[in-house]
Amino acid sequence: MPMPNTPFSRSDPPDPPPLITVRGLTFYRGDRAIFRDVDLDIQRGKVTAIMGPSGAGKTTLLRLIGGQIRPHAGRIEVDGACVHELGRRELYQLRKRMSMLFQSGALFTDLSVFDNVAFPLREHTRLSEALIRILVLMKLEAVGLRGARDLMPSELSGGMARRAALARSIALDPMMIMYDEPFSGQDPITMGVLIKLIRTLNDALGLTSIIVSHDVKETASIADYIYLLSEGSIVDHGSPQALERSRSAWVEQFLHALPDGPMSFHYPAAAYAQDLSLAQEPSP
Amino acid sequence: MIDGLRRLGRSTLFWLNRLGRATLFLLRLLSALPTLAKRPGLAIRQLYSVGVLSLPIIAMSGLFVGMVLGLQGYANLVDFGATSSLGRVVALSLARELGPVLAALLYAARAGSALTAEIGLMKATEQLSAMQMMAVDPFARVYAPRFVAGIIAMPLLAGIFTAVGILGGYFVAVQQLGVDSGAFWSQMQSTVKLFDDVINGVVIKSVVFGWVANWIAVFEGYDAIPTSEGISLATTRTVVNTSLVVLAVDFVLTALFFGV
């Protein structure tokens, strides 16, 4: 698997402008702050991972970048355009160049695999059916599902469904793909396949990939840069090697899957002894 | 007491909020119609699933209702020696009221609930989200075709219900109960007025009910909480709310058209 030779550290000279810049992002759900003044950069052509515990808001971040929800404060720019200030038509134009792979694949259940992959082509281009057929077969070949093209989504295994959805995401040759928990719940072989596909496609097609995941080992093995998100802010960020050397106890607990540390094992509760003895004594 | 009032106030606000959301949804849906007009195939496919597939239940129910009307009408008129009026009784009841209303209620139960469940499930499995991210407007591709197909299907189904019902009533009255066939049809023809009864009753009422039933069905799917429990609640709400609104609107329309 190709790995960058030089660590991508914070002191490098500025590269071409990042594809996505997030500044001062603040987003609430009810009273809870999902994001509090968050800054992020997603560099072009790289695989950037956004990791953190469940419920940290990683999927919400993808939806904010995609313009499905609006931030309460802050600014998100994709390729120079401020996503949440676009009108509906410009937003849809931008979305044609973005692509998202949902956790469950989100294939259209009433269409076959072939028709699913052909969907964006039929909706957004005026290519002939013959050309579309060739393109679809090429995309399916890239993910290894060319032979499965006539199956219905209900006949696919979870891993195959995700690969089919991946083929659909690259149908229009987007500039970026966002992966929402691509590895969750997969068997080791499928996971290996997906890992390989994500990295290969990124490099072969010159894509920018954003992976949102809490599968540390798999994600870290292909990521060029990692952001660690927790409790509404970025705990740390850097290349996988830089984070490995981090002195933060939290980062260490997360990266090495330690059961106890800054993220406590115990849910907040009264003192143990007191709780047990409450059964015998009446409460004051 | 105060608590009860407070809860009443809160639920009123909740429903007003929903009504507002539903209206905005409808407006956005209507604005997507020109886009739909370029792809009529989408609506035709939906017309099959809400119209054609509802035919069996509508036709059978219409037949039974018509037959029951024949029986009940006969039982009531025979005491007055007025069984020759049976044709008119059956036709007016069906055309003015039972045809459009029952067809709408059956439609809500069969097609409306299916629409809500389908859209809710698409929402829960992120298919709608995926569509949005692929820069395809779900309003033009998913909601509008279903809404338009439903509005076309509703009057047709109500008409079929009414016609089959009258035939059922004829069968029971003339073949089974011995009412004079000529009297059955001629009394009917002299009393049932095309514009006042058929058009006002079956056509206009069913068009209005079609709006109501399909608007509620599609909106509830769109608004459903994307979990299995949420979808089940939304489907129930579709059937219940459509029934209530249809009956309430029926009262208004009946007073308007047939009131004295």
Place this chain on the structure above:
Amino acid sequence: MGAFKKMELAVGVFVALGLAAFFMLAMKVSNIAELGEDKGYKVTARFENIGGLKVRAPVTLAGVRIGRVVGIGLDTHTYEAVVTLSIEPRYDRLPTDSSASILTSGVLGEQYVGLEPGGMDEYLKNGGALKLTQSALVLEKLIGHMLTNAVSGDNPPAKTP
């Protein structure tokens, strides 16, 4: 896309069925025949009391329907009801001294205008008037009449020599 073609066919059949149902309702069930242009000639008749007579009520002669009531008005000078009848053109040999009565069809039925032919050789034309009329029997007046007769005892009603 064979499946789509079948679907289109089914939809076409469905719409056709719906339209056929409406057609049936229009033709067999309703009074679409009466919507035709009113080609009949108009004749008026005055009544003291029209009872429950309504516009579009039938006009019959010898039990056969020959026209409709097309208008009901009030003469504010004579306080009489003025009923306009439209008689179908083919029944153009109604003597001018024919009489019109307001009758009830059956016990619960609606009221209609029944004509009885007279004997004159002149026939009614458009704009003509029926002079002899019999008002509707108002049930309350009838009962009242019977009661007063009964109450006034065994007085024989009228002594005709």
